[in-house]
Amino acid sequence: MNTGKYAFRRALRPFSFPVALVTCLIGIVQARLLQPVHPFDAALVLLGGVLLQAGVNLINDHADIRQLRVGAGHESVVRAIRRNFRAGMLCFMLAAVVGLYFVALRGLGFLGLCLLGLAGALGYTLAPVNYKNRGLGVVLVFWLMGVLMIAGSAVALGASLTLPLLLKTVPVSLLVSLLLLSNELRDYESDRHDGLRTLTVRIGYAAASRLYLVLLAAAFLWTALLLLFGLLPGALWVLPSLLLARKPVRLLRAPQQLRKPLTPATARLLLGFGVLFCVALANPWRI
Numbered sequence: 001m002n003t004g005k006y007a008f009r010r011a012l013r014p015f016s017f018p019v020a021l022v023t024c025l026i027g028i029v030q031a032r033l034l035q036p037v038h039p040f041d042a043a044l045v046l047l048g049g050v051l052l053q054a055g056v057n058l059i060n061d062h063a064d065i066r067q068l069r070v071g072a073g074h075e076s077v078v079r080a081i082r083r084n085f086r087a088g089m090l091c092f093m094l095a096a097v098v099g100l101y102f103v104a105l106r107g108l109g110f111l112g113l114c115l116l117g118l119a120g121a122l123g124y125t126l127a128p129v130n131y132k133n134r135g136l137g138v139v140l141v142f143w144l145m146g147v148l149m150i151a152g153s154a155v156a157l158g159a160s161l162t163l164p165l166l167l168k169t170v171p172v173s174l175l176v177s178l179l180l181l182s183n184e185l186r187d188y189e190s191d192r193h194d195g196l197r198t199l200t201v202r203i204g205y206a207a208a209s210r211l212y213l214v215l216l217a218a219a220f221l222w223t224a225l226l227l228l229f230g231l232l233p234g235a236l237w238v239l240p241s242l243l244l245a246r247k248p249v250r251l252l253r254a255p256q257q258l259r260k261p262l263t264p265a266t267a268r269l270l271l272g273f274g275v276l277f278c279v280a281l282a283n284p285w286r287i
Helices: 008-012 012-031 039-059 066-070 075-106 107-122 135-158 163-167 168-186 188-193 201-204 206-230 235-251 264-282
Strands: none
Touching: 008 039, 008 075, 012 039, 012 168, 012 264, 039 075, 039 107, 039 135, 039 206, 075 107, 075 135, 075 264, 107 135, 135 163, 135 168, 135 201, 168 188, 168 206, 188 201, 201 206, 206 235, 206 264, 235 264
16 A cells, blocks of 8 residues: 555655754854854754654654554555654654753753653654644644744753743744644645544634734744844845745645645745844844
């Protein structure tokens, strides 16, 4: 039987790796603005972020086994999901090694952040929590892969966990949620058919599409507020990323068979916005 979306490469979801790269990079830049950052430590932060992202992706489908067992002929799919789960746990173990290195540098406070992140990652798809099937995945990734990843990266490199730092995590964190929502929108029909209870299945495609537009607008509006309150003087640097929003917004109205590019297009938007947000933080020409 064809394992379809449970094949290893599809389960790995490489299109989502910009999430880890962008969020960790923003944390690195924020730390670098406060004090020197060793390149080796910065590279380890990026590696740990990618490993955590890969782990979350690979365990993402584990809860689907319960639904798949209802039907016959799913043995190969279940085996693929279990294989992906084992690979995901290996990624978590490797990320934990990176985390322990920074715990040795920064102390038990950073260990608390690591444990919070690990609990959130495992709870995303595993019983009894299973945020994904409760329709809470879009909310969880805002905190886990957005706010916590950015703030944790900065703290790992010596920054203090302050309110201004946390406020500057919000725009990209909103786009992280947007990326997951785009994945739910793309798979809406198949998820509904398989009995998966994602947020998009629960509220319907039209409402989820409106939520997509709200999250997109909120990311840019929050950036404008950071500029208004003097927390991000270089905020105008992010404006060119608006051009990357045109394609995914247009794809929201596309029929199912033409909607597959929605998630990669949203990932490009996240990557472009995130890179320009890093430039805005550094504000090299003081615009």
